[in-house]
Amino acid sequence: MAEYKEIDSVAVIELKNPPANALSKALVTGLNNGVKRAIDNPRIKSIVLIGNGQHFSAGADITEFPRVADVTSKQGVSLLTVGDVIESCNKPVVSAIHGVCFGGGLEIALFSHYRLAVQSAKLGFPEVSLGILPGANGTQRLPRVVGFEVAMDMIVSGKPVSAPQALQYGILDKIVDGDLLTAAVQFAKTLNTVPHDRRLKNVPVPNSENANKHFEEKLAKIKQKQRGYIAPINCLKAVKASVDLPYSEGVTKEFQLFMELMSSAQARGQQYSFFSERAATKWYLSASKNYKVSKDIPVKTAGVIGAGTMGSGIAVSLLTSGIPVILVEQDSKNLERGIELIKSILQGGVKLKRMTQSQMNQILQILQPTTKIEDLQSVDLIIEAVFENLKLKQELFSKLDKICKRDTVLCSNTSTLDIDKIAKSTSRPEKVVGTHFFAPAHIMPLLENVYGNHTSAETIATVMKLSKKIRKIPVLVKTCHGFVANRTFFEYSQELRFVVEEGLLPNEVDDILEDFGMPMGVFKVNDLSGIDVGWRIRQEQAIANGFNLTTNTRYINGERYCAIADKIFQAGRYGRKTGKGWYQYDKPGGRVAMVDPNVNNIILNHCKELGLTRRKISTQEVIERCMFAAINEGFRCLEDGIASKPEEIDTIWLHGFGFPRYRGGPMFYASQVGLRKVYERIKYYQKHFPETSHWIASEMLQRIAESGRNVPISEWTKFNPTPTSSRL
Numbered sequence: 001m002a003e004y005k006e007i008d009s010v011a012v013i014e015l016k017n018p019p020a021n022a023l024s025k026a027l028v029t030g031l032n033n034g035v036k037r038a039i040d041n042p043r044i045k046s047i048v049l050i051g052n053g054q055h056f057s058a059g060a061d062i063t064e065f066p067r068v069a070d071v072t073s074k075q076g077v078s079l080l081t082v083g084d085v086i087e088s089c090n091k092p093v094v095s096a097i098h099g100v101c102f103g104g105g106l107e108i109a110l111f112s113h114y115r116l117a118v119q120s121a122k123l124g125f126p127e128v129s130l131g132i133l134p135g136a137n138g139t140q141r142l143p144r145v146v147g148f149e150v151a152m153d154m155i156v157s158g159k160p161v162s163a164p165q166a167l168q169y170g171i172l173d174k175i176v177d178g179d180l181l182t183a184a185v186q187f188a189k190t191l192n193t194v195p196h197d198r199r200l201k202n203v204p205v206p207n208s209e210n211a212n213k214h215f216e217e218k219l220a221k222i223k224q225k226q227r228g229y230i231a232p233i234n235c236l237k238a239v240k241a242s243v244d245l246p247y248s249e250g251v252t253k254e255f256q257l258f259m260e261l262m263s264s265a266q267a268r269g270q271q272y273s274f275f276s277e278r279a280a281t282k283w284y285l286s287a288s289k290n291y292k293v294s295k296d297i298p299v300k301t302a303g304v305i306g307a308g309t310m311g312s313g314i315a316v317s318l319l320t321s322g323i324p325v326i327l328v329e330q331d332s333k334n335l336e337r338g339i340e341l342i343k344s345i346l347q348g349g350v351k352l353k354r355m356t357q358s359q360m361n362q363i364l365q366i367l368q369p370t371t372k373i374e375d376l377q378s379v380d381l382i383i384e385a386v387f388e389n390l391k392l393k394q395e396l397f398s399k400l401d402k403i404c405k406r407d408t409v410l411c412s413n414t415s416t417l418d419i420d421k422i423a424k425s426t427s428r429p430e431k432v433v434g435t436h437f438f439a440p441a442h443i444m445p446l447l448e449n450v451y452g453n454h455t456s457a458e459t460i461a462t463v464m465k466l467s468k469k470i471r472k473i474p475v476l477v478k479t480c481h482g483f484v485a486n487r488t489f490f491e492y493s494q495e496l497r498f499v500v501e502e503g504l505l506p507n508e509v510d511d512i513l514e515d516f517g518m519p520m521g522v523f524k525v526n527d528l529s530g531i532d533v534g535w536r537i538r539q540e541q542a543i544a545n546g547f548n549l550t551t552n553t554r555y556i557n558g559e560r561y562c563a564i565a566d567k568i569f570q571a572g573r574y575g576r577k578t579g580k581g582w583y584q585y586d587k588p589g590g591r592v593a594m595v596d597p598n599v600n601n602i603i604l605n606h607c608k609e610l611g612l613t614r615r616k617i618s619t620q621e622v623i624e625r626c627m628f629a630a631i632n633e634g635f636r637c638l639e640d641g642i643a644s645k646p647e648e649i650d651t652i653w654l655h656g657f658g659f660p661r662y663r664g665g666p667m668f669y670a671s672q673v674g675l676r677k678v679y680e681r682i683k684y685y686q687k688h689f690p691e692t693s694h695w696i697a698s699e700m701l702q703r704i705a706e707s708g709r710n711v712p713i714s715e716w717t718k719f720n721p722t723p724t725s726s727r728l
C-alpha cells in the first residue's frame with residue numbers, strides 16, 4: 001500500500017493503491033508507518049512522498065464513506081493523524097506530484113513542507129461535488145497559502161488548477177522537468193530543517209481584507225446558481241472560518257460543518273452519482289460483447305448530416321475535440337444558416353474565454369461544409385441529425401449505405417425512432433447505432449447511445465469511445481420508442497400536462513419543479529426544445545400507430561390524452577424561438593419567460609369545453625405524480641432490458657435533464673423515499689386515474705416492494721421478471 005525505500009539520506013514513500021491511489025484506511029496506515037520509520041532512522045535527513053502509477057492521489061477512498069465512523073474515527077490512523085505526523089516532523093517532507101492530487105491527496109501535500117510537481121499535474125479539492133468539504137483541515141490550510149478569495153473559489157467550485165496555475169498561487173514550490181522522483185530526491189537533499197512558516201498552521205491567511213465582501217457575493221451566487229445544494233454553503237462557511245478564527249478553532253468549525261454534510265442525504269446522493277456515472281459507462285451485453293473485450297474503430301474523420309439545432313451543436317462537439325467534420329445540408333441556404341450557427345456557438349466560446357479567436361479559426365479550418373452527400377464516402381463515422389421523420393431517415397441511410405466505405409459507422413441522432421427500423425434500410429445493420437445527443441448538443445454532457453438488434457460490439461465500442469473523446473458521459477441503452485431518456489421523460493411531462501388540465505397553471509408547476517431542484521420547469525424546457533418538435537414527434541407516432549391526432553383528441557385507444565400542448569402549437573406558439581410558447585418571452589429567441597394570460601385562456605377554455613372542474617393540487621401531489629410516473633417507467637425499462645441497471649437511468653436524468661445531483665437520480669430518489677411507499681402511491685394513483693396506463697405498477701417494482709426487505713439498488717435487477725412488455 002505504501003512502499004518505503006531509502007535513496008542515500010532521503011526516505012521515499014510511494015503511495016500504491018491502483019488505479020488512483022485512493023487513500024483507503026490501509027494506505028493511510030501504510031503512509032503513517034512509512035513516515036514514522038523515516039523519523040526513527042537517524043541516517044534519514046528528509047522524506048519524499050510520491051504516487052505510484054498514474055496519479056499522486058485521487059483523495060480519500062470514497063467507497064469507505066458509507067462507514068462514516070471509519071472516516072472520522074479518532075481511533076486508528078486517519079488522514080488527520082498522519083497529517084499531524086507529517087507536519088510536526090522535524091525532517092523536511094516533500095510531496096512530489098504527478099497526475100491528479102485531489103481531495104485528501106492535496107490535504108497530504110498541504111501537510112507536507114514542500115510541494116513539487118510535473119507540468120501536467122492537476123491539483124484541487126473536488127469534495128463539494130461529493131456533497132462534503134475538504135475535512136482534513138484543507139479549508140483552513142489552503143487559504144493560508146493562496147489567500148481567502150482563491151481558496152474560496154477553488155473549494156466552493158471544486159475545480160482543479162493546473163500545475164503552472166498552482167505555482168503562481170504558491171501551492172507549488174517548483175515545477176520540475178524530467179524524472180519526478182530524481183528531481184524530488186535531489187531537491188530533498190538540499191533541505192536540512194523545517195522553517196517555522198513551512199508548517200501552515202503557523203501562518204496567517206494573507207489577503208483577507210475583503211473577506212466579508214467576497215463571502216457575501218459568493219453566498220448570493222451560490223443561492224442563485226446552485227439552488228438547494230448545501231455543500232457549497234458549508235464549504236464557503238468553513239473557508240471563512242480560516243479568516244475569522246485562530247487555526248485551532250477554525251479546524252473545530254470545519255469538523256462541525258464536515259459532519260453536518262457527511263451525514264446528509266445530499267452527500268449520499270452525490271456520492272452515489274460519482275459511482276453511478278462510472279457504472280453506467282460499463283456496458284455488458286455478453287461475455288464476448290462488453291466494454292472490456294470489444295475493440296473500437298478509430299474515428300479520425302466524421303460527417304454530420306443536417307445543420308439545424310442539433311447538427312450544428314454535434315459538429316461543434318466533434319470539431320472542438322479535434323475531429324475534422326464534413327457537414328452536409330439539403331441546400332446552400334440551410335448550409336449557410338448552419339455554418340453561421342456553428343460560428344456563433346464558437347464565438348460564444350471565445351467570448352467566455354474558452355478559446356482564442358485564432359483557435360476558433362483553426363477549428364473552422366477542419367470544417368468542410370457541402371451540399372453533396374457523396375462527399376461523405378470516406379469518413380469513419382457519420383451522425384445524421386435531419387428532421388424526425390422515419391421515411392426521410394431511411395432514405396438517407398440507404399443512400400449512405402451505397403456511398404460510404406464498408407466500415408463507416410452510421411449513427412442517427414433520432415430522439416425516439418427505432419434504430420432497427422432505420423438499420424433495415426441498409427445492408428450493414430451491424431454498423432448502425434443511435435447517438436442521442438441532448439440540446440444544446442455542444443453543452444449537455446449526456447450521450448445516450450442506442451444499440452439495435454444487429455448493432456455489432458465493435459460499433460458500440462466505437463461510439464462509447466467517441467463519446468468520451470468528445471467529453472460526453474455515455475450511457476448505452478437498447479432501442480425502443482423513445483429509448484430510456486424520452487420514454488421516462490415522456491411519462492413525467494405527460495403527467496404534468498394532466499396536472500395543468502386538472503388545476504395548476506404552467507408557471508405554478510414549473511415553480512414546484514424548480515424548488516424540487518430541477519434546473520428548469522418542464523414547460524420552460526418544452527419552450528426551449530420547441531413546441532413544434534414535440535408536436536411533430538406526437539404526430540409521427542400517431543401516424544406510425546394508425547390514428548389521427550387532433551386538438552379534440554381526448555383518448556387514444558382508451559388512454560387519457562391531454563391536447564393542451566397541441567392547442568399551444570396550433571396558436572403558432574412554438575416556444576422560445578418564436579418568442580412565445582407556454583410562456584411569453586421578451587423577444588424571439590429571448591430568455592426571459594413571463595406568464596402570458598393568453599396561455600391561461602387557452603387552458604381555461606380547454607377545461608371549459610371538456611366540462612372539467614379545476615381544483616387545487618398540492619406540491620406533494622405534483623412531485624409524486626411526475627416523479628413516480630417516471631420511476632415506474634424506469635422500472636419498465638429495466639424489465640424490458642432497455643436499460644440494464646438503475647444507474648443508467650439515473651445518469652441519463654442527471655446529465656440529460658439536469659436532475660439535481662444531490663438527489664442522485666430518479667431511481668436513487670425512489671430508494672430514498674422507499675420502494676414500498678412508491679409502490680403504494682402508484683397503486684393509489686392508479687385507482688384515481690385508471691385511464692392512464694403508466695399507473696399500472698411495474699412487476700419488478702411490485703416484487704421488490706412486496707419482498708418486505710429494504711433491497712439495495714445494486715440488487716434490484718435480481719427481481720426482474722422474464723422480460724415482457726406490451727408497451728414496447
Ligand SMILES: CCCCCCCC(=O)CC(=O)SCCNC(=O)CCNC(=O)[C@H](O)C(C)(C)COP(=O)(O)OP(=O)(O)OC[C@H]1O[C@@H](n2cnc3c(N)ncnc32)[C@H](O)[C@@H]1OP(=O)(O)O
Pocket residue numbers: 019020022023055058059060061062063071072078079080100102103104105107126127130133134135136255258275278279
Ligand atoms: C474528520 C476527518 C475526516 C477526513 C475526511 C477526509 C475528506 C477527504 O479527504 C475527502 C476526499 O478526498 S473525497 C475524494 C475527493 N476526490 C475525488 O472526488 C476524486 C475522484 N476521482 C476522480 O476525479 C477521477 O476518478 C480521477 C481523475 C482520479 C481518474 O479519472 P479516470 O477517468 O481516469 O478514471 P475513473 O474511471 O474516474 O476512476 C478509475 C477508478 O478509480 C476509482 N476512484 C477514483 N477516485 C476514487 C476515490 N477517491 N475513491 C475510491 N475510488 C476512486 C473509480 O471509481 C474507478 O473505479 P472503477 O470504476 O472500479 O474502475
Ligand SMILES: NC(=O)C1=CN([C@@H]2O[C@H](COP(=O)(O)OP(=O)(O)OC[C@H]3O[C@@H](n4cnc5c(N)ncnc54)[C@H](O)[C@@H]3O)[C@@H](O)[C@H]2O)C=CC1
Pocket residue numbers: 305306307308309310311328329330334385386387388389396413414415416436437438439529530533
Ligand atoms: N431539438 C432537440 O431538442 C432534439 C432533437 N433531436 C433529434 O435530432 C434530429 C434533428 O433535430 P433538430 O436539429 O431539432 O431539427 P432542425 O429542424 O433544427 O434541423 C434539421 C436539419 O436537417 C436538415 N435536413 C433535412 N433534410 C435533410 C437532408 N435530406 N439532407 C441534409 N440535411 C437535411 C434541415 O435543413 C435542417 O437544417 C431529429 O431527429 C430530432 O428528433 C434529438 C435530441 C434533441
